[in-house]
Amino acid sequence: MIRDKRSEYLAALVLVGPFVVIYGLLFVWPTIQMVMLSFTDAPLIGPGEWVGFTNYVEILTHRLFHNATWNTVYFVLLTVIPNTLISLAIAMAVNRLSGWRQGFVMACFFLPYILPVSVVYFAWNWIIDVQYGLIQYVVRPLNGGEPMSLTRTIPFFMPTVAVVTIWWTLGFNVLLFIAGLRNISPEIYEAASLDSAGRWRQFTRITWPLIWPVTALVLTIQLIAQLKIFDQVYLFSMGGRQDPTIVLVQYIYKLAFQQNKGGEGAAAATLLFAMIIILSVLQYQALRARGQK
């Protein structure tokens, strides 16, 4: 019996070993280091002096940080709710089809989601190109006959990137919604149509309330994902002015990698870290509360 226990511990040690090494070295250790670094004036690589909360004060009063926070929140507002509503509509439209029609339509909506961000950037950068882009056929008449760059005109930057992001990621949400829709028993709809309830009534009385748990899941997953936005915003602002459209992760990148301020970058990272942890805990609690009901 004791031998048994010992061999079990040994097996556990070997099986869990790689995980412990990887997570200890690449998750726990960097997290501790990040917090430590945020209290020093160190450059990106190299030692620094302990400076207390100076970096935090510096950042929290930094106009660019306010910019980055606002732009990130703005981006979240532009993407999360519209994406969720569009995805639900598409999921319902896809769900009523069957056979090859459903497969084809689903593939069209889903394929963009599995493409690398740089491919998405190239494809759309070409469509919105100020000289030859297709979008100019729409933009030119609206802009008094003049072509306009949607990513170099600051007020249009975030909405443009938001539209591209919605196009890119909606396949993921559609997938979750379809799984949710399939869990709604068809008998409920049959009963409703016997009562001659119209499509809209069926949606507001049956689909929307029953799909709500999935909607909440989709909303929270996206909220957290979009707070970490970097790739698209960075790529679309390449070669242009970056500061007016900077987002939080880009701000961290700028401080640490472009200005060589490791300490300040780490402080900004710690703030983002704290923000997302708080949101995740709230999300976890909300999901658990729902599960217990």
Add this chain to the structure above:
Amino acid sequence: MSSDVLTRPADTAAERARGDRLIDFGGLVLTAITFLFALMAIFPVYWTVVTSFKSETEVIASGISLWPRRFNTEAYEHIWRNTNIGVWYINSFVTSALITAGVIVSSAGCAYALSQLDFPGRRLIYVLILACFMVPMQALIINHFVLMAQFKLLNTWAGIILPQLVVPVTIIVYKQFFDSVPKEFREAAQMDGAGHFKTLFRVYLPMNWGVTSALAIITFIGAWNSFLWPFLAATGEATMTVPVGITQVKDAYGIVYARQMASAVMAGLPVAIVYLLFQRRVTQAIMLSAGVKG
């Protein structure tokens, strides 16, 4: 065509139930709109591919030509000859494959131990995984960079791979599946004298082959597509991955769109092929990772 024939009786039954209408006009319109939107959704991808086969003069000609007048592979040849894309392909394939193998092996082992074994520290590991779930990897870029610099791993495959091995969701999914394997299988294996490793590799993994392949495919796609970390860890042309490398190509006379589109097609093709071959597995893996049973 055959599906048309199959669905017709059901359709007519539904129509009869609704009354005397022979054709459901509302439904037809809805289907037409759905197809229209689906085609709009796929259009940017189509436009990218079509543009990549056009000559540069055709690309900038006015008007919309939905099909190249003459198929032209000049853009592809240019990218192939004038960039390091061959090296980037090797880098992308090697790092993505090793990330996939590393994630699958370490996750399966850890999940088996968490699911089937009793050992001290079990709870701590579980807490660690859940904590890791919430942590934004983007916040750790600075310290990953510092760490990789200390190990002298910047601009190496290992440097690109290591921080991407942290994928806690794979462990959770595996654990759920291992939990639901009936205990009798393990007991039977151990009666035959199989140790824990044999039990894992001969019983638990083969029984969950579907999950393993789904997780492997989605991990591979994720690794291939990842941008921020490879972008930071590989600054030399020789160590870049495809998605990072193609954004660093600068043409002397401004953007040559046919070439950009050709490089985009080359970067997206492997994952697009993987998706089209394994659609079911990809969607299954995504739903499992989001905690939704498909």
